[in-house]
Amino acid sequence: MQPDAILYLVSQAYVSAKRLRALKAGLLQASAVPARVARMEGAEAGPMTALDELVHDGASAILVQPVGLPFSDSLGAWLGGALGHWLRKNPAIQLALAQDQADAAEVHAAVAARALSKADAARLITTDEAELNNPGWQDPPPFRHHLLVCSGPRCSYREAGSIKDVLTDALRREGIYDNCLIALTGCLFPCNQGPLVAVYPSGHWYRLTKPADVARFAAALASNTFVPELIIHEVKHHEIV
Numbered sequence: 001m002q003p004d005a006i007l008y009l010v011s012q013a014y015v016s017a018k019r020l021r022a023l024k025a026g027l028l029q030a031s032a033v034p035a036r037v038a039r040m041e042g043a044e045a046g047p048m049t050a051l052d053e054l055v056h057d058g059a060s061a062i063l064v065q066p067v068g069l070p071f072s073d074s075l076g077a078w079l080g081g082a083l084g085h086w087l088r089k090n091p092a093i094q095l096a097l098a099q100d101q102a103d104a105a106e107v108h109a110a111v112a113a114r115a116l117s118k119a120d121a122a123r124l125i126t127t128d129e130a131e132l133n134n135p136g137w138q139d140p141p142p143f144r145h146h147l148l149v150c151s152g153p154r155c156s157y158r159e160a161g162s163i164k165d166v167l168t169d170a171l172r173r174e175g176i177y178d179n180c181l182i183a184l185t186g187c188l189f190p191c192n193q194g195p196l197v198a199v200y201p202s203g204h205w206y207r208l209t210k211p212a213d214v215a216r217f218a219a220a221l222a223s224n225t226f227v228p229e230l231i232i233h234e235v236k237h238h239e240i241v
Contacts, residue, residue, distance in 0.1 A: 001096050005059035007050050011068040011075060011153060013041050013186065016028050027067070034059060037067075040075065040153035043164035043184065047157055048086050051095075061094040069111075070102035075153050143181035145221060146207040148198040150154075153186030160195030167197070168212045170218035178223075193232045202226075203235030 010020070010026050021201055024037040026178070034057060036050035045240045047064075054062055064083060066076060087095050096204055101107055104155075162183065171177040188196050204226060208214050213230055220227045 001061050001063070001094050002095070003033060003061050003063035005033055005042065005054045005057075005062045007032055007047065007062055007064045008037045008067050009040055009047055009064060009079070010037060011040040011071050012214060015039075015042075023067075035205045040156055041151050041186075042156065042161055043151060044161040046159045046161050047082075049159060049162075050089060051086055051090075055090060055093060060092070061096075063096050063098055065098045066100050068100065068102060069107075070101040076100060078154070082154075089102035109142070139220075140237075141181060145176070145181070147180050147182045148185045148188065148200070148201040149182060150188040150194060150196040150198075151184040151187075152194075153193070154187065154191035155194035155196055158194045163197070163208055163214060166214045167208075167218070171216050171221070172213075174218045176218070190232065196232075204231050205233035205235075206230045207232045213239045215219040 012020075013214070015023075018044075021152065022037065027037050028035050034054065036054055038045070038047040038050040039171070040047070051062065057211060064079070066079070082098060083095055087093065089239075092223055149167065151164070164182075168177065168182070171180055190196065193205075193207050196205060197206055197208055200234075206213075206217055206227070207230060208217055213227075216227050217230060
């Protein structure tokens with residue numbers, strides 16, 4: 001297959017928005033064909049949206065390139081089936097999954113060589129650095145609802161990333177944002193049920209697949225009620241050992 005577009009799939013659990021923007025800009029500038037960059041974790045549009053955008057722009061042969069040092073083996077093994085799910089809805093498109101380039105000797109050599117060539121620019125660490133423990137991290141802030149928003153790669157593939165911003169807006173509209181402690185988590189396990197939001201102390205796990213679901217969820221939270229049809233799991237006392 002001769003690709004006419006590339007989708008770069010970045011897997012990095014912790015990365016600032018600034019660094020991610022720089023990585024995206026660098027990859028897009030270096031690409032010889034039209035490209036998109038999607039992150040497998042985090043609060044933003046996911047890979048399926050990026051694939052749809054490439055097709056909308058005229059792509060018909062898309063190369064998917066994992067980007068990670070290294071890319072997760074389990075995630076890489078899962079990607080084929082996930083991409084096949086998208087392809088079944090887009091049968092006219094050719095789609096190929098590239099190998100993880102972190103295994104390439106030239107990549108290792110480039111990282112090692114750049115480390116030494118830029119050593120003079122490295123920041124010297126002194127004992128005057130900030131302490132390991134920050135006073136602001138000593139105690140949890142006050143909250144009424146602890147919301148665990150899954151940002152694991154499989155939920156992100158199901159567009160969970162866009163849920164975070166929609167959820168924040170919905171909670172603000174309902175006037176309860178300040179009563180919620182929102183934590184983006186890694187995988188919460190029931191990946192087939194994503195996007196997921198777990199609520200404590202109530203112990204309800206919600207599947208929120210679209211903005212309308214998020215709006216109903218936020219309204220129920222504000223009124224201390226539930227949306228039973230959106231709940232996929234409830235923690236029972238017998239589950240706690």
